[in-house]
Amino acid sequence: MNGVTSEGAMSPYWVMMGLIFFLTPIICWLFSRNHTESRVPLKRTFAEMWEKKYYLHVAGYLAIFIWKKVTDGLNEPIKTSTGHYTDWVHGLEGELVFWVQNTFQNVVFTDILNFHYLFIYLFLIYVTTIYFMYTGERDLTDKVTLNYLLIYALAVPYYLFFNVEVTSSYIPGMEALLYEDPWYGYFYGSHDPLDNCVPSLHIAIPFGILALNWLHVREKGISIKEWKHRRYHQFIFWNTVLFAFAILYLGIHWIIDIPLGIFVGGIGALFIHHVQPRLRNDFGATFKGFTKGKTGQHAVVEGIIVLLLFSTLLGSMAYQEETMNERASMRLGPGDSNIDIIQELVPGQEAIFTLTNMDDQYPVEVLIIELENATLAMDEDDGGIIWSEIADDAVSVAPGETHRFEPIDTLDFWYLAVVHLNDSADGVVSVHILVEYTGEDLVTKSLLMSLPSLWMTGWVIHRLVRLNMDGRSWIDSTPSHAWEASDESE
Incomplete structure (x- = not known):
């Protein structure tokens, strides 16, 4: 990407890099003032990254960039088969988002929310990983990194097979405030197909962080109010509230995108919360407890859920091709x-x-x-x-x-x-x-790209059912081979 736009202004890419270098140390210092003993000394940074395998987290971020690029390449070409559901959403909501934009619209507000929507969103994803790494929170560093990777993967079938156009292209008179500024216009035009509305990742990803924080502290038997990172948690929360308003105001998302974003973020958080201890080998080898019988049980139960969800994708395509x-x-x-x-x-x-x-x-x-x-x-x-x-x-x-x-x-x-x-x-x-x-024909590839999302959803459902059947709390992340009262295994 060029450092400047055609008009000579600095590009969004370089603004993002500037924010990372300028704000990262400020955020990490500011929100760790009440627990300075947790900070990892600068001279220990590389040793910490090696000992706790944080280099894998860097690989995870690279993986999501590749995953997103592949998905974006599928989105537009398969629309001749997948259509869109904008009329359904418009029929359900009407034009409430138009009222939101008209009521609050002013130039200064638009500029602030445009900046917040793009830069603070991307910055929060990055800095949360660095913050937990800096404060010695190995497990949360794992979880928030996986949060970005897996929640995007969870959203893939929604984006590819249940397209919804942006509000500003479907509600007459509503302005595309996010795309109308020439400085932002080129960036969004070359990175956004304008139909990745449902669900909103501006809700799903930060909500996933909030949910992971809550699950983490509740399993430890404390509340958010007692947690040393509560101020950073509140920082994420209020930014998420602002995202929820911005996506409606800027002429992008529909109201339904918010609860669906919460749903996807919640599924992702549950999957990550329950899988991370096994990935970290906290209870033995990664595949400890796997038996032929238990593996077969997972394959059958989760396979049935995947097939049901997969048939929904096929049914959607059949409906769209007809209408x-x-x-x-x-x-x-x-x-x-x-x-x-x-x-x-x-x-x-x-x-x-x-x-x-x-x-x-x-x-x-x-x-x-x-x-x-x-x-x-x-x-x-x-x-x-x-x-x-x-x-x-x-x-x-x-x-x-x-x-x-x-x-x-x-x-x-x-x-x-x-x-x-x-x-x-x-x-x-x-x-x-x-x-x-x-x-x-990219439909087959799109279906294959959707399978990880379908399986993760099936796995979470199966996991919660097994926890309930064993009389355990739904937030218990102990791998099932370590359950005392059961011979369950993952």
């Missing part, structure tokens, strides 16, 4: 200019953009434009694309008509499809969008 052409992908009000992403192509791949105007009265204007050129046409003061600056190259799609654009085959570029409804229109105009990516 997706009848439902709107985007809705516009007078003067709206909405965007859709056409992702960067790989060699031998083409993208074909097709738009159907579902209205019977008003035409819509459509333009395919390189992402960088689109950001140059954004208004730095008021936000959003200035339609008049790019309108000359637009195509008008008449009511009830379909326009299929020429295939895009240029590599190394991201494109935006900008859809505009004139100010003279009245009411809401719906359009259906289809972007076909040529090349290999």
Whole structure:
């Protein structure tokens, strides 16, 4: 990534690096003042990393970057099979998020929340690992690192098979405040398919940290109020509350994304809490207690759960293939200019953009434009694309008509499809969008990428049932081969 944008401003990447180097020591010092004896001396840092195998945590962060890149490469191409559920969510919620944005919108607030949404979110993920490492909390360092890796993995089938478009592309008049600033616009346009709404990882990941903290201290028989890290826990909590507001205000997420984010974060936290002691060999070798019979029991019970969840994915695709052409992908009000992403192509791949105007009265204007050129046409003061600056190259799609654009085959570029409804229109105009990516069929790969999530969900359900049957607390993370009253094994 270049150090500067096309306009010469420092890129979000370098701002993030600056935050890491500047804020990390401040956060670690500030929240460990009441337990300075826990701090790992600087001269012991590398020895600590080696002795406690923290180099594996670095590998975990690298793994999630690769996992995310692969998932993002699948998201758009498989939408011709997986469709979206935006109309379902809109039918359930209506336009409450529009009220949130209208009620609180102002420029300063938008700038603060934009910064918080991107930079503080990423910073919290990173600094939480460093904080617990710095304060000698081996188990929590393990857990919060796994939290980022596994919660993203848990979200994969939701993102790939239950797409929901961002609120600003479906609620007429709602502004995409997160994407309208040219400085942020290029970054998000090249990293966000604009339909990874359900669940919200801005809720799932920090909630996972909160849940892991709670499970950790409760199993030790103390409360959060008694815990030496309670102030850092509160710091995460209040940032999570702010994330919940920001995702609604900025024109990204729906209200339902918050409880679903909590659900995914909770599943991830339970899985990590119960698996980490075995991974750390605190109760013997990693596979101690495994027997043919117990392994078979896991395979059958968790396999049944996986098959049930897998059939849900297949059923969703069957439903979408029958109905997706009848439902709107985007809705516009007078003067709206909405965007859709056409992702960067790989060699031998083409993208074909097709738009159907579902209205019977008003035409819509459509333009395919390189992402960088689109950001140059954004208004730095008021936000959003200035339609008049790019309108000359637009195509008008008449009511009830379909326009299929020429295939895009240029590599190394991201494109935006900008859809505009004139100010003279009245009411809401719906359009259906289809972007076909040529090349290999990626549905099978997407299903395989979803299996870890399905299995983790099945494992958590099975684990909680076995704990209950053995009369043990659901927060007991002891591997089952160490249970006194049972011959259970993991």
